[in-house]
Amino acid sequence: MYNTTIASWDSNAALTQTNQTSLMTLFLIRVNFSLGELPAGLQSPDFPQSLGDIEICITNLRSFPDDIDMKWPRFGSIYIEASQLHEVPASLVRLAPFDLSLSMNPISVLPPQLFEEESVAYLSFGGTLITQLPENVTKLSSSLGDLNLSYNNLSFLWSWIDPIIDHEPNTPLSLAGTPYCRDLERIFTGEQTNFLSIPPLSQNNAEMSIFADASVGNWATLKKSVSCAEQDRTWYPIDFEDQYSSIRIVDG
Structure with missing residues (x-):
């Protein structure tokens, strides 16, 4: 769906495993949801379990059902970008996505569990309101290999990363x-010779992060591990979508 207002999407017209057995992707782009809530049509207890790629971009979505993890399939790809979420929903964390982007939402705090799930490989929180990562991550997921934190007010990283x-x-x-x-x-x-902001040492972070070491001997590691190059603001290719899906007026 593109450039759409969903005034009503009731449960009697819901996406279901019974009726959409092979549905694999769902894109909701430039969509206005009634009351800023996910409609009942996307919350069926019989939600298609093949639908492992759900991408929502540029919407007024501001809340998420508490029990969506009991309906949507786990370990999928979920993008909720350029929307109005002020916090990371607990039910979304429990879905344990393989690929998760919450970029360009007014989120200021990230739960540590997002970084601990062994299912996670890709995370994006670019353009949010975070000023630091959670301090108390017990063990970083060994499968996490791509973390986008661009366009935030981050000045340091904890050693758990x-x-x-x-x-x-x-x-x-x-x-x-x-x-x-x-x-x-x-x-x-x-x-300059040092980072201007250094994370405070605490009981949980007794060691300084390698990302706080500005010595010349650490430059190779920093250059290998950190990209400061410009990034797309969303993982969903919104510019391409706008060009592809926009209304075209053809001269007769």
């Missing part, structure tokens, strides 16, 4: 447009 260096041969961290990247670029050019 350090193992991500070994998870992915390509650059695992995207931090474009952050205070951290501004510091990093100035360090590489010799304009």
